[in-house]
Amino acid sequence: MAEDKKPSGPDLTKGVAIGDFKDGKLLGHVGEEDVLLVQAGSEIFAIEPLCSHYHGPLAEGLVVGDTIRCPWHHACFALRSGEATRPPALNALAVWDVTRDRDRITVARKREAPKPSIAHRSAPTSEKFVIVGGGAAGFVAAETLRREGFAGAITMLSNDGAMPVDRPNLSKDYLAGNAPEDWLPLRGEDYYQDAGIDLRLNTSVSGIDPKTRSVTLGNGDKLPFDRLLLATGAEPVRLQIPGADQPHxxxxxxxxxxxxxxxxxxxxxxxxxxxxxxxxxxxxxxxxxxxxxxxxxxxxxxxxxxxxxxxxxxxxxxxxxxxxxxxxxxxxxxxxxxxxxxxxxxxxxxxxxxxxxxGVKPRLALAEHAGLAVDRGVSVSEYLETSVAGIFAAGDIARWPDPHSRQTIRVEHWVVAERQGQTAARNMLGRRERFDAVPFFWSQHYDVPINYVGHAESYDDIAIEGSIKDRDCLLRYRKDGRVLAVASIYRDLDNLKAELEMERSRA
Structure with a gap:
């Protein structure tokens, strides 16, 4: 029973020795709450021990600079503030104040995690940002704009009837009957009102006019924009056989x-x-x-x-x-x-x-009719900007220059879409931030998770470490001697390290 769970490890209010740390981490408790101590360089931080995404154990994660990465789905948190800095996690974690007296570490006051990020907005501006799409990229873009302090209007147009949801769950736990439907929304309805995000569901878009900087809705209404994000996603390929239109x-x-x-x-x-x-x-x-x-x-x-x-x-x-x-x-x-x-x-x-x-196919009709450059996806720069200034694209439709594979690629993965939404939002604000995240996805089959980092459209050979049969393995997909991707089963830390190595070896 959950109420019988005892706090983990030593009482951190009484202090622990730096020598008690294992691999730079120590799991203990303050009162009834578990707390993870993390050594990063010469500093010690105290943070909630479970990822805010699917509660992955951060004690098994990877410390990079003053951040920690979740071993399950590669979310990233700032150790100083607890802020979720990289999807798929969206919510911050609580952190505690740490006192160090030579090699003795004591944890005291808890600093509450920030609320779901609704920016400390400056004075309102007249700028109008429009996001077409209610999936991963569109949602994270809208949230990031507010996190970054954008005070103008944000309108999010979705042809779906549901608020943005955790789509991977639709084929996994929710479909299996292991997760209730209230797990699905990425944010509750109140969030959009509180954040000043005009979310319009069941709203189709019939056209985009780059010259007049306006979007035409399905009902004929026109919506002006200063910056536009196309995040229309992909749609399932339909069966083209007799009987495919039956209700079952x-x-x-x-x-x-x-x-x-x-x-x-x-x-x-x-x-x-x-x-x-x-x-x-x-x-x-x-x-x-x-x-x-x-x-x-x-x-x-x-x-x-x-x-x-x-x-x-x-x-x-x-x-x-x-x-x-x-x-x-x-x-x-x-x-x-x-x-x-x-x-x-x-x-x-x-x-x-x-x-x-x-399979699925990217929804490109709006981009094509608007005259944007299209090549098996919407062509974007390293800043996720399309061929028309001020119009960006992210998610399943975007084909971008990937510095690791040294190709232009388009990837249909949830975490990639979220991270592109984050970068696109910052670039809508003029930040000129390159999108150079290494692609990542996970797939769950019964009790076996498969994590995959990188992107290999083709490969010459596969180097296998460990045993696939025993569910303890790491596979490296190589082309011309370079590792383009890594897949693993129950080697989460090695998968994180492979991701970091790819980040550091970009062309």
Missing amino acids: VHILRSVADSRAIIKASGSAKRALVIGASFIGLEVAASLRARKIEVHVVAPEERPMQKVLGPEMGDFVRSLHEDNGVIFHLNDTVEKLDGTRAALKSGGMIEADLVIAGI
Whole structure:
């Protein structure tokens, strides 16, 4: 029981010796609260020990300068203030005052964590910033603008009916029934009002006019802007086969999509997942958690082989098979006739619930019609500015010059979108901050997390440390002798170190 939990480690109000630290950290308590002591250079800091994102243990994280990075999903916190400096964490952590007498460390007064950042705004200005999109990039951009003290108008236009949510949860814990719906919103409704962010849901945008600096809404209204952020995201690729329009056939992108699948799963006996993508297999795992028989049909020889390689692909397949998933690989669905799915191989699968996870495509129509430079995504500079000054792009639509891979890349990952929203916001304010974060994503399959840092569209070889089978491994994806990406299972600190190494070796 949570109420029976005892505080961790020594009582820090009575003091501890610097020699008691392990790897520069020590977990103790002040009263009933756990506190993590962290040595950074010659200084000692005291901070809440759990990441504010998904409560990853910071004692197992990586100290970089005067910050600490979460081992699970690579959020970053300032040790001095507790501020969340890098997504996916959004909320600050509490910090405590530390007294040092030679090698004796004592923790005393707690300094409360700041409220969700609603800037100490200066005098209002007449500037109008518009954000098109209600996903990760758009939300973090709006919040960052207020954090950075922007006092003008912020209008956020979303064609979704739900407030910005933690989208990774839609295919993971929420879909599996392990997380309530009130976990999903990134901020509550009051936040937008308090922060002065005009969030307009169910609002479509029909056009952007760079010359008149205005956005045309679906109802014909025009909205002027001084700076504009395009964060329109991506949309699922639709099945183009007979029977794909039946009511028991679903996609997964929005809260409404996830709700519909959960509702259908209440009476479903057998589910068919079309596509062995990360989303597709996370859906498969979530439906297995609901005790539904799951079949996966995909054209690949192995799931996730292109991204993770054959060895990891075989592991992912066996992991799902051990949990009851039935694979039909090197195959495709040619027709859905009621609940009967006809396969190209001649086989037939009866399924009363079908989910298509065959990829997504960036929403580029607005950018194309506005005359912005487009190349398999919206082309942006290192500052995330498009070919038109004052118009920025971030998230799934943005193709940017990546200093590590030395290519222009577009990445469809949640954390990348959040971090781009953060950088884009600062550059909307004229900061000229380069976006040079190393891409990162995670995927969860049952009790196995896979962390991936970097970006390797192709690779010559994979160096494997440890054992994939034993769920203790680090894989390095190399091209021309350079490590472009690293994947790991339960080697979180090594994954963080790989990220830092990539940051320090940028071209």
